[in-house]
Amino acid sequence: MSETIVIAGAGHAAGQAAVSLRQGGFSGHIVMIGEEPYLPYQRPPLSKKFLAGKVELDRLLIRHEKYYDEHKIEVRLSTRVADIDRNKKSVTLGDGDQLAYDRLLLATGSKVRELDTPGIDLEGVHYLRTIDDVLKMRDRFQPNARLIVIGAGYIGLEVAAVAVKKGLSVTVVEMADRVMSRVVAPEVSTFFERVHREEGVDIRCGRDPNSVLTGDGRVRALRAHDGSELPADLVVVGVGIVPNVGLAEAAGLECDNGIIVDEYCRTSDSHILAIGDCTNHPNNLLGRRLRLESVHNAQEQAKTAAATLCGDLRPYNEVPWFWSDQYDLKLQIVGVSGEHDAVVLRGNPDERSFAAFYMKGDLLIAVDAINSAREFMLSKKLIAMGARMEPEILADTSIPFKDLADAALA
Numbered sequence: 338m339s340e341t342i343v344i345a346g347a348g349h350a351a352g353q354a355a356v357s358l359r360q361g362g363f364s365g366h367i368v369m370i371g372e373e374p375y376l377p378y379q380r381p382p383l384s385k386k387f388l389a390g391k392v393e394l395d396r397l398l399i400r401h402e403k404y405y406d407e408h409k410i411e412v413r414l415s416t417r418v419a420d421i422d423r424n425k426k427s428v429t430l431g432d433g434d435q436l437a438y439d440r441l442l443l444a445t446g447s448k449v450r451e452l453d454t455p456g457i458d459l460e461g462v463h464y465l466r467t468i469d470d471v472l473k474m475r476d477r478f479q480p481n482a483r484l485i486v487i488g489a490g491y492i493g494l495e496v497a498a499v500a501v502k503k504g505l506s507v508t509v510v511e512m513a514d515r516v517m518s519r520v521v522a523p524e525v526s527t528f529f530e531r532v533h534r535e536e537g538v539d540i541r542c543g544r545d546p547n548s549v550l551t552g553d554g555r556v557r558a559l560r561a562h563d564g565s566e567l568p569a570d571l572v573v574v575g576v577g578i579v580p581n582v583g584l585a586e587a588a589g590l591e592c593d594n595g596i597i598v599d600e601y602c603r604t605s606d607s608h609i610l611a612i613g614d615c616t617n618h619p620n621n622l623l624g625r626r627l628r629l630e631s632v633h634n635a636q637e638q639a640k641t642a643a644a645t646l647c648g649d650l651r652p653y654n655e656v657p658w659f660w661s662d663q664y665d666l667k668l669q670i671v672g673v674s675g676e677h678d679a680v681v682l683r684g685n686p687d688e689r690s691f692a693a694f695y696m697k698g699d700l701l702i703a704v705d706a707i708n709s710a711r712e713f714m715l716s717k718k719l720i721a722m723g724a725r726m727e728p729e730i731l732a733d734t735s736i737p738f739k740d741l742a743d744a745a746l747a
């Protein structure tokens with residue numbers, strides 16, 4: 338094969354795609370172009386062990402330099418793909434270089450949603466998406482420093498957990514009336530709020546959306562509409578992400594809340610594929626399109642796209658899953674809730690191990706498992722199989738979950 342595959346982006350999905358292309362037997366030229374100065378790396382530790390200083394940068398890398406050298410994968414870092422010329426089948430790089438492709442794989446991921454709050458540009462206000470973001474803020478995580486986290490999603494709460502353990506005085510402010518409101522049931526929010534408060538985090542939900550950041554060059558406080566102030570030495574903003582679709586849109590590819598791809602990761606141009614956070618993709622198991630922000634999706638779409646590029650069409654149909662680590666708690670979420678009509682709790686939150694099952698009638702559609710690896714693992718299968726379960730029986734912990742799952746899968 339003398340084909341050239343250019344990969345735009347060098348994040349989790351891109352790294353996995355390059356590996357899967359070689360594993361799938363692609364022997365042509367692979368060029369991966371990433372605007373960050375790092376080889377593809379895992380982002381989850383950025384708000385967990387890497388922020389806590391418990392893991393070295395080197396351990397974040399998906400593969401080391403030697404791997405790319407040995408597998409003849411050309412990696413160009415600190416370089417942006419600026420433009421795609423679909424007629425010529427070439428990309429223009431930030432430094433003006435042009436590169437021809439036979440197939441182009443877009444793995445441009447996502448970027449943080451930015452706040453337009455006055456004061457957002459003050460020194461000491463941070464976002465968290467990259468290694469460099471963590472390196473900029475980590476030294477400021479000193480005992481007694483006053484940290485305000487804006488946004489009580491996973492990333493905000495993970496940052497709060499790391500910070501309070503390091504002795505910072507932490508306040509989390511959230512506009513919604515409960516934490517992680519977009520993704521978990523009220524019972525699960527209540528549990529996490531309680532744990533954070535017990536650890537010493539001040540959680541303030543239902544906060545004034547008109548708050549502004551004030552300071553003298555450096556951030557000093559978050560001031561509410563009524564004039565009340567929360568003092569701050571440091572602010573971390575975690576209010577979600579938006580997919581990086583600018584490159585695809587400018588090239589005229591179909592986009593709608595992500596780059597539109599089919600189940601083989603093909604875009605509206607048959608020579609261009611897209612994977613990971615930046616895609617809006619169909620999932621036949623769920624019967625709808627969705628955009629996901631998770632490692633599992635980045636990895637599995639990368640494998641699907643690599644197979645497509647190797648001429649082996651395998652539709653992408655994974656049950657979505659995600660995890661978040663906060664203190665000793667591992668929250669694992671499988672499936673997509675939202676269309677549920679009931680939530681069944683199994684286990685006791687006071688024992689720090691329980692699961693919330695999201696039901697649509699008797700159909701299990703999603704599960705939040707807290708320190709409940711068995712429930713999580715079996716639920717992946719149950720959701721994939723479209724299992725139906727009696728809500729009352731599901732709540733009965735005198736019956737082992739494995740027995741319930743076996744019966745539903747029989």
Ligand code: FAD
Nearest residue numbers: 346348349350372380381418445446613614630631632635
């Ligand atoms: P990314 O990893 O974002 O990579 C895209 C890369 O492309 C970036 O390096 C970007 O700079 C680059 N790029 C963009 N445009 C261009 C261009 N034009 N030219 C060149 N390069 C470009 N997921 C979980 O499942 N569990 C977790 O616990 C979890 N925790 C997380 C914690 C944090 C702090 C963050 C930030 C994310 C977390 N995620 C987690 C989400 C997960 O990391 C992402 O879903 C995953 O990284 C997506 O991979 P990707 O390759 O699609 O995008």
